[in-house]
Amino acid sequence: MAEKGRTPRPAAPSAPDAAADIGVEARIAAGLLLNAALERRNGLDETLASPALSSLPAPDRAFARATAMAALRRLGEIDQILDRRFSKRPPEPVMTILRIALAQTLVLETPAFAAVSTAVKLAERDAKARPYKNLVNAVLRGIGRDGPGLTTAEANLPDWIAARWKAAYGEPGLAALALAGRDEPPTDLTLKPGMDPADVAAAVEGEVLPGGNVRTGRRGDVALWPGFEDGGWWVQDAAAAAPARLLDVKPGETALDLCAAPGGKTLQLAAAGAEVTALDRSASRLKRLDANLKRTGLEARVIAVPAEDWEEPDQFDAVLLDAPCTSTGTYRRNPEVLRATRPAEVAKLADVQHRLLDVAAERVKPGGRLVYCTCSLEREEGETQIIAFLRRNPAFKTVAADPGAVGAPAEALTPEGWLRILPSMWAERGGVDGFFAALMVRED
Incomplete structure (x- = not known):
């Protein structure tokens, strides 16, 4: 799948060698996952947990997910070819x-005979x-004989997203962002204090990133x-680890993590020695945090309640608000997010962020610190929020970030x-998730 005007990037890691033996049912499942992801937010995860897929053998489920994700990442290019x-x-x-078949042959390097044969079988089984x-x-x-032809990475982005990113980051920026989403990203690990990054990197066949995270291509x-x-690390993208480091909590300080689930930042604050309170409106999503606290031996007070409804009057030395957002910065790992997000959601979520920022401000002690962050690439959910917040709250002042100190x-x-972290940064290492983060101190 060549890319017009640029040297193609290496293909994503190939499917297991046994891919040619994976049957029709796994490919049906891949189609179900692809369509669910295109139809609704969280559709892919919901379908993956459904009885139809959970009953499949583990290799079939893994193949179905890998194929659907490959199709989502390259959907625009695949459609250009078709x-x-x-x-x-x-x-x-x-x-x-057809999309599922091309995702297999062009991205996952499944043998063409297997993809074509099962695609015809799939067509025979579907009345339509x-x-x-x-x-x-x-x-x-024909595609196998003639080759796929030239494609453009920008085609993988919905038109309205591409227009927004071009306006915000320029034409070269858009091109780099499009390239960043074509391949499956590596996995990043955040380590507990005292763990040797070099030892962990050796164990998982990875590398140590600036800031101390370990990155691995292991699947x-x-x-x-x-x-x-042993509980010495947890999975967390390197960019997602930066906001908690920006807050720079010290042992014995009190810290509040609003909107805490799934909990990576809570673990960071607890590992730094803070007395942590973690809030989230979703009790089910907090189960993952509870499990990780138990596995890592860290402690935090976890409460299932919306931040705006928490009635206790406590104020804290450090407050972290990782606000609900469109999550457009996570498209490397979650390509479906770009298809599920609608333009109106940007403004809707910006209003939620506005309210939560004011809630967070009330929880900061005089002299305390507040970090606001989102995993969105939209300025309305980042820079614009802080500009407006500082106008509303003159007691707060920006403190400049040190990217090197926080692993950004x-x-x-x-x-x-x-900090405006773009997925196209660290491209030679496999990129990072997109994040915005700002540190502020309350002066009165």
């Missing part, structure tokens, strides 16, 4: 079959696709990785002293 073969697009069930089974066969064999069940049971790319520092 649309050159049609005068008119076939029905959606046929497009799903059956009349097009010869088309499916001809299109896939599979994290719970089976060396060191997991140096180029993430904005003129205001905030």
Whole structure:
């Protein structure tokens, strides 16, 4: 799958060697996951947990998920390839079959004979696709014979997202952001104090990142990785680890983590020696935090309550608000987020962030610190929020971040002293999630 005007990046890691033996049921499951992700937010995760998929053997489930994710990451490019073969697009069930087949052959490097053969079988089993089974066969064999042709990474972005990112980050910035989302990212680990990053990196066949996170290309069940049971680390993107480091809590300080689930930042604050209170409106999502606290031996007071409804009057030395957002900065790991997000959600969530920032401000002691962050690339959910907050709250002043001290790319520092981490940064290492973070101190 070449990319117009640029040297193609290496393909994502190939599917297991046994991919050719994975059957029709796994490919049906891949189509279900792809369509669910395109139809609704959280659709992929919900479908993956459904009886239809949970009953599949583990290798089939892994193959189905890998294929659906590959199709999501390269959806625009795949459609560019397919649309050159049609005068008119076939029905959606046929497009799903073709998309899944091309994700296998062009991204996961599944043998073409296996992908084509099972695609035709899928068409035969679907009443709406059956009349097009010869088309499916001809299109896939034609692409295999002629090659996919040139594609553009920008095609993988919804038009409205591409327009916003071009306006915010320029044409070169848009191109770099599009490239950052094409391949499956590595996994980052945040370590408890006292753990030797070099030792952990050696155990998981990874590398040590600036800031001390460990990055690995290892795949599979994290719970089976060396060191997991010992509780010396947890999975957390390097960019997601920066905001808690920015807060710079000291042993014995009190810290409040608002909107805490799934809890990586709570673990960081607790590991730094703070007395941590963690709030979140979702009791179910806090279960993961409770499990990680138990596994790592760290302590925090965890309360399932919306931040704005918590009635206790406490104020804290340090407050962290990782606010609900569109999550557009996480598209490397969650490509479905770009398809599920709608333009109206940016303004809707910006209003929520506005309210939560004011709630957070009330919880900061005089002389205390507040970090606001979101995993969004939209300025309304980052820079614009802080500009408006500082106007509303003159007692708070910005404190400039030190990217090196918090494990963030140096180029993430904005003129205001905030952090705007883009997925295209550290491209040579595999990129990072997109984040905005700002540190403020209450002076009165």
